[in-house]
Amino acid sequence: MTDTADGSPYHVLARKYRPADFSTLIGQEAMVRTLRNALESGRLAHAFMLTGVRGVGKTTTARIIAKALNCIGPDGKGGPTMDPCGVCEHCVAIAEDRHVDVQEMDAASRTGIDDIREIIEGVRYRPAAARYKVYIIDEVHMLSRQAFNGLLKTLEEPPPHVKFLFATTEIRKVPVTVLSRCQRFDLRRVPIDVLSAHFARIAEAEKVEISPEALRLVAHAADGSVRDGLSLLDQAIAHGGGVVDAGQVRDMLGLADRGRVFDLFDLLMKGDAPAVLALLGDMYDSGADPVVVLQDLLELTHWLTRLKVVPDAAATAAELERTRGADMARRLAMAHLTRAWQMLLKGLQETQGAPSPIRAAEMAMIRLCYAADLPTPAEALRALNDGAGTRAAAGAPTMPASAGGSAGPAGAPAAARAMPQPPQPPQPSRPPAGPPNAPVARLAASNAAVATAAAPTQAVPQQDEPPKPNPATFAEVVALFERQREPKLAYSLSREVHPVRCEPGRLEFRPAPTAPRDLAPRVAEHLSQWTGRRWMVSVSGDAGEAPLAQQRAQAEDARRQRALAHPLVQAAMTLFPGATLETVRAKDDDGGMIASSVAADAGMAGGEDVPEAEEYPTDAFEEIPERDY
Ligand SMILES: [Zn+2]
Numbered sequence: 001m002t003d004t005a006d007g008s009p010y011h012v013l014a015r016k017y018r019p020a021d022f023s024t025l026i027g028q029e030a031m032v033r034t035l036r037n038a039l040e041s042g043r044l045a046h047a048f049m050l051t052g053v054r055g056v057g058k059t060t061t062a063r064i065i066a067k068a069l070n071c072i073g074p075d076g077k078g079g080p081t082m083d084p085c086g087v088c089e090h091c092v093a094i095a096e097d098r099h100v101d102v103q104e105m106d107a108a109s110r111t112g113i114d115d116i117r118e119i120i121e122g123v124r125y126r127p128a129a130a131r132y133k134v135y136i137i138d139e140v141h142m143l144s145r146q147a148f149n150g151l152l153k154t155l156e157e158p159p160p161h162v163k164f165l166f167a168t169t170e171i172r173k174v175p176v177t178v179l180s181r182c183q184r185f186d187l188r189r190v191p192i193d194v195l196s197a198h199f200a201r202i203a204e205a206e207k208v209e210i211s212p213e214a215l216r217l218v219a220h221a222a223d224g225s226v227r228d229g230l231s232l233l234d235q236a237i238a239h240g241g242g243v244v245d246a247g248q249v250r251d252m253l254g255l256a257d258r259g260r261v262f263d264l265f266d267l268l269m270k271g272d273a274p275a276v277l278a279l280l281g282d283m284y285d286s287g288a289d290p291v292v293v294l295q296d297l298l299e300l301t302h303w304l305t306r307l308k309v310v311p312d313a314a315a316t317a318a319e320l321e322r323t324r325g326a327d328m329a330r331r332l333a334m335a336h337l338t339r340a341w342q343m344l345l346k347g348l349q350e351t352q353g354a355p356s357p358i359r360a361a362e363m364a365m366i367r368l369c370y371a372a373d374l375p376t377p378a379e380a381l382r383a384l385n386d387g388a389g390t391r392a393a394a395g396a397p398t399m400p401a402s403a404g405g406s407a408g409p410a411g412a413p414a415a416a417r418a419m420p421q422p423p424q425p426p427q428p429s430r431p432p433a434g435p436p437n438a439p440v441a442r443l444a445a446s447n448a449a450v451a452t453a454a455a456p457t458q459a460v461p462q463q464d465e466p467p468k469p470n471p472a473t474f475a476e477v478v479a480l481f482e483r484q485r486e487p488k489l490a491y492s493l494s495r496e497v498h499p500v501r502c503e504p505g506r507l508e509f510r511p512a513p514t515a516p517r518d519l520a521p522r523v524a525e526h527l528s529q530w531t532g533r534r535w536m537v538s539v540s541g542d543a544g545e546a547p548l549a550q551q552r553a554q555a556e557d558a559r560r561q562r563a564l565a566h567p568l569v570q571a572a573m574t575l576f577p578g579a580t581l582e583t584v585r586a587k588d589d590d591g592g593m594i595a596s597s598v599a600a601d602a603g604m605a606g607g608e609d610v611p612e613a614e615e616y617p618t619d620a621f622e623e624i625p626e627r628d629y
Contacts, residue, residue: 014230017202019060020086020095021067026198026226027190028057034185036082039068044080045183047155047164049140051171052187055227058167059104061187062136065165066102067091070130080131090130101127102134107142116147120154123162133162140166141173145529148175155181176468176532189224192216198226199233203244208237213246221253251287261296262324268297268365269332269340271372276365280358290361294348301344304329305337335376343368384572468532474499477507477527478548484530492519498544505533508540512547 019025022032038044048065050058067084074085084091093099103122105115119135127133137143143151155164155178166182168174190198196212196219203210210233218236222229232253236244239252250257260283267276283293303321306313307329347364354360375383471477474493481490496515501508507527511519524537545551563569564581573579 013202013234014227021064021084025057027194028187031185031187039082046158047182049182049184050167053189053224054169055225056187057226058187059138062165062167066134067094069132069163101130104136106138108139111142111144113146113150116150120150123154123159126161136165138167141168141170148178152177175529190226192219195219195222195229208242210244211246214244214249217246217249261300265297265300268368269372271369273366273369276369277362284358290357291351294344294351294361298344301337301341308334470504470531472504474502492516494548500540500542500544505535507537510540510544
């Protein structure tokens with residue numbers, strides 16, 4: 001993506017339009033302001049950490065800072081300035097990448113202690129020509145631990161004539177000890193309209209005619225990165241030969257026509273599977289990548305959801321997004337949008353890994369079609385409650401009107417309320433004469449209901465990633481290793497050791513014979529690094545508890561048994577034969593059922609009063625496989 005189509009150096013816009021000073025650096029006003037204040041008040045740190053996504057201008061900023069520090073002005077008498085002149089010997093030499101006192105190093109290719117040692121040695125000598133010796137180290141998180149340690153001493157007591165400028169895309173991989181000695185600047189993703197405007201100026205300077213919509217597509221695909229955007233613009237210009245329109249850019253990016261993405265989403269939400277497949281096939285034939293189509297649908301789902309929450313967001317959007325988007329956002333229920341998001345996301349993952357992406361995409365969309373008119377978990381639960389309540393009160397068992405979640409003739413179901421126009425699939429309570437899609441719909445309905453019965457609460461909130469984690473329990477320690485992508489150690493900790501004692505800073509365990517022999521020191525090293533404090537990890541002779549994984553399996557089993565015994569779950573299982581209990585999520589520590597199911601009990605007036613199975617033609621469900629999505 002970053003190469004130009006013809007590879008000719010003339011076209012490399014990212015280089016040609018690289019900002020030479022802060023006034024031409026776009027989208028980073030906040031950082032520039034902070035930097036300016038620091039420089040003008042003379043409180044410049046000796047080390048900077050520039051962080052942000054790739055292509056956002058980190059090394060460019062580092063070079064401008066190097067100029068700012070060393071500029072002597074056109075007359076040779078100026079001091080450090082936020083507006084380097086660009087003409088003095090230092091500015092020119094730095095711009096041309098040949099200044100003796102400004103060293104740039106890419107930590108991605110030079111990660112070792114020897115590379116750092118060179119720098120550490122050089123730091124002792126005064127700059128040859130400039131005011132400061134500046135070391136720019138890109139992708140600094142790639143340095144080895146040894147290299148970081150070597151650097152640390154210099155960072156603690158740097159000579160006054162030395163400045164370090166570090167850049168990284170992964171700030172979390174930089175040791176806290178290093179971070180704490182740097183002034184940190186976060187470079188932000190450049191917003192789409194700023195990128196568009198920037199690209200428009202460049203297109204004009206390049207004398208290329210490019211439509212605003214095409215610019216917007218490029219800016220969008222750049223995802224906040226100026227460099228990526230300019231590479232795409234290069235490519236678009238090479239493709240277009242002087243005139244670039246949105247269609248060309250779409251082709252280049254493999255994007256489907258925006259209007260057709262809207263059409264597709266509309267059909268999906270209506271559950272019109274044949275039409276969806278026809279349109280998808282058509283888009284595929286005209287060159288759209290199935291993965292990109294799914295990404296577009298996801299993006300549209302996100303946009304519509306946002307629009308529901310913040311209707312004002314439409315003001316700055318493109319025409320189609322604004323008009324059609326607003327209309328769709330109004331018609332669709334939030335629960336349906338969030339479900340579509342989840343299913344599309346799953347579908348995207350499958351499609352990315354599938355041997356035949358188009359087939360995987362078709363499957364994902366068919367699934368979504370059949371889910372379109374199902375009730376949301378909340379609706380299913382309500383229906384279940386209402387049905388049970390009515391039955392108990394009337395004394396005559398009747399199928400709740402919308403328990404199956406699909407639209408009954410009376411138009412009562414909530415799903416139909418939310419989405420006025422879905423085709424009405426048969427009611428699950430009717431005999432098995434339905435079209436072939438019926439079992440699928442029923443299956444999903446039963447899943448929805450059972451999932452609801454077991455866990456209608458919101459997903460357990462994920463712990464936010466704090467800057468410095470501080471695990472206090474063994475489970476938290478294991479979770480930290482999982483989060484930090486150390487699966488082998490996490491595996492060993494959860495399966496191959498018996499926890500004896502755990503408190504912040506201290507961990508004791510008895511390793512099983514299969515555990516790696518150096519487990520304790522490695523765990524200690526990682527914990528100390530991540531938490532920024534010293535951890536003692538020792539091997540104990542005490543028996544300790546059962547390994548964590550085993551404890552969890554037992555707890556899960558016990559929870560399952562309790563949940564299965566719950567009257568509401570039993571009722572749901574009877575109502576939806578073929579349903580299985582997938583997961584049980586506890587709301588509190590005792591693993592009890594959630595509050596809303598207690599309310600459900602009240603509605604069921606007598607709890608044990610489960611509907612008689614013969615009311616519902618069980619043979620209709622026999623072909624239903626276990627749920628798989
Ligand atoms: Zn200068």
